[in-house]
Amino acid sequence: MKTLYIECAMGAAGDMLTAALLELLPDKAAFIEKLNGLNLPGVAFSAEPSVKCGVTGTHMRVTVHGEEEISEDVHDHEHEHEHHHEHEHDHDHEHEHDHEHHHEHDHEHEHEHHHEHDHNHEHDHDHEHDHDHDHHHHHHHTSLADIAAIIDGLAVDDAVKADAKAVYRLIAQAEGQVHGHPVEEVHFHEVGAMDAVADVVAVCLLMREIAPDQVIASPVHVGAGQVRCAHGILPVPAPATALLLTGVPTYGGQVKGELCTPTGAALLKHFASSFGDRPVMAVSQIGYGMGMKDFERANCVRAFLGESAGRREEITKLECNLDDMTGEEVGFALERLLAAGARDAYTAPIGMKKSRPGLMLSVICLPEDADRLAALMMKHTTTLGIRRQDMSRYVLERANHAIDTPVGSVRVKESRGLGTERRKLEYEDIAAIAREKDISLWEAKALIQGDDK
Numbered sequence: 510m511k512t513l514y515i516e517c518a519m520g521a522a523g524d525m526l527t528a529a530l531l532e533l534l535p536d537k538a539a540f541i542e543k544l545n546g547l548n549l550p551g552v553a554f555s556a557e558p559s560v561k562c563g564v565t566g567t568h569m570r571v572t573v574h575g576e577e578e579i580s581e582d583v584h585d586h587e588h589e590h591e592h593h594h595e596h597e598h599d600h601d602h603e604h605e606h607d608h609e610h611h612h613e614h615d616h617e618h619e620h621e622h623h624h625e626h627d628h629n630h631e632h633d634h635d636h637e638h639d640h641d642h643d644h645h646h647h648h649h650h651t652s653l654a655d656i657a658a659i660i661d662g663l664a665v666d667d668a669v670k671a672d673a674k675a676v677y678r679l680i681a682q683a684e685g686q687v688h689g690h691p692v693e694e695v696h697f698h699e700v701g702a703m704d705a706v707a708d709v710v711a712v713c714l715l716m717r718e719i720a721p722d723q724v725i726a727s728p729v730h731v732g733a734g735q736v737r738c739a740h741g742i743l744p745v746p747a748p749a750t751a752l753l754l755t756g757v758p759t760y761g762g763q764v765k766g767e768l769c770t771p772t773g774a775a776l777l778k779h780f781a782s783s784f785g786d787r788p789v790m791a792v793s794q795i796g797y798g799m800g801m802k803d804f805e806r807a808n809c810v811r812a813f814l815g816e817s818a819g820r821r822e823e824i825t826k827l828e829c830n831l832d833d834m835t836g837e838e839v840g841f842a843l844e845r846l847l848a849a850g851a852r853d854a855y856t857a858p859i860g861m862k863k864s865r866p867g868l869m870l871s872v873i874c875l876p877e878d879a880d881r882l883a884a885l886m887m888k889h890t891t892t893l894g895i896r897r898q899d900m901s902r903y904v905l906e907r908a909n910h911a912i913d914t915p916v917g918s919v920r921v922k923e924s925r926g927l928g929t930e931r932r933k934l935e936y937e938d939i940a941a942i943a944r945e946k947d948i949s950l951w952e953a954k955a956l957i958q959g960d961d962k
Contacts, residue, residue, distance in 0.1 A: 510906050510926050512817035513721035514787045517729045519808050520768025521777055523708025525798040528567040529812040530715035531556060532796030537567075540718065544711055547663050552707050559799035562807040566797025569711070571704045653681045659706055665714060672713040672779065673706075679775040683752040705772055712776050719814065722906075725788060725821070726781040728758035732768035750774050758784050764804060783821065789903060790817035817926060823901050824852065825879040829892035830859060832867035839868060842889035849885055850878050905929070914957045916942050 515521070515529070534540050537556060544554040551574040559568035660673045685691060716724070731746040731754070745767045746754065753774035792815035800808040831839065839856060846854040853873040861867040870890065874882050876899060883895050905924035912921050919942075920935035934957060943953040 510817050511722045512788065512790050512815060513719060513724045514790065514813040515724065515726040515777070515781065516811040516813070517727050517777070519800065519806060519810070520730050520732060521773030521810055522770045522800060523705060523712065523772040523776065524569045524571070525800050525810040526773060526776055527708055527711045527715065527798065528556065528569040529796040529798030529810045530712065530719060531569070532567050533719055533794045533812055533814050547665065547710065549663065549703060549707055552703050554707065561799050561803065561809055564797060564807050564809070566799040566809055568799045568801070571707045573703045653677060656706065660710065663710060665710065666717065669710070669713045669717055672716070673710050676709050676775045676779050679753060679778055680771055683749040683771065686752055687748045708772055709776065716780055721814070723782050724780045726777050726784050727787070728760055728784060729754060729769050729777065730763065731759050731761045732764050732766045733761045734765045736767050753778055764806065785821065787813065788817045788821050790815045821901055821903050823876055823899065825874055825876045826898045826900065827872040827874065827879060827883055827886060828896045829870050829886060829890060829894065830861060830867055831870055831890055831892060832861050832865050833891050842870070845889050846872055846882060846885055849882060850874065851882055915959050916956045919957050
């Protein structure tokens, strides 16, 4: 199974995910050209080599009207960005844009801005300055509908548009819940800026280009400490990011700062089918997507692409010891457990106390079925207690299909993963042919396979 594993040991951000996935493509230049042909207004993409802790990877650079935006994916919420017009922005947090405009002119100019910075406000850095201070800031409220209209106007497949809009809906739902607003009333600021739209669409395009059968992500390192925003001091992860990561295994405390951005969290939530350790897989390619800030650890997202043994699923094993049931009673219990949805149910001989021989009854099931099946075990056996063990297992991908043979249609079971492919004829079909022709199973198999011997 073609598996994409995303390692988020230093969090995740839109530009880092884009760069890591880009490194998996055989022709990176062609894909950058494709990105630049999307007709995103004023947006230009470029991929640059970047080195973190001696490891070389790629940094994605997005410019809007020739200027590189300071985006939410910088991983540094207390940096300063000096524009050529000597206008200084102090980006304390990507959500709130607690900007302090430091101008060397009188207060009358400051009052001419007539704008407020709040969480539901997009700050569009598309403004002009002249040295006589007759300049204007264009602050646009960008709604989810506005973002959807931008995405719908792009020259990409409908599937890519659907993915990108779904990612933004996740962000809008989280922002709306944090601030107590309906999704339709949520307005984006930096998350809705063109550079962030570019990151989301680029990742969605890359996922379609790579076309993995499954996407698995590691537990997400969110960082630690606090960030300063317009509303005050917030803990890491910030409220919207925390909501986006509900149900996702996360950890923090090892690096100070906010490592996972809302865009990164939403992209992982949308594309990853599960979160956990890297599965057993034969890796063919590794991509390094570098962040902008330097830490003692390499600030990167790693993407592993290869063949895995199949999907990994969480399962539960239920067990009990039995020494006072007949064979018929145990057999009936197994029948009822399998009919109720157990993935497997079996017995094994054991020696019990007072040297009595007995059986251990084991049931394999999904965790959500464990309580119900444990109740059935109590009902159909004489046990007084059931042991429960939660674990995970690797399973090969399986498929069933029929083939035409000299003796009619026969079902075939196939499984594959980690370079292994298996093919097995359905026993019931072989047995039916053997009974019909009054021959052995071996002779029936030979007829199915067209062997005249």
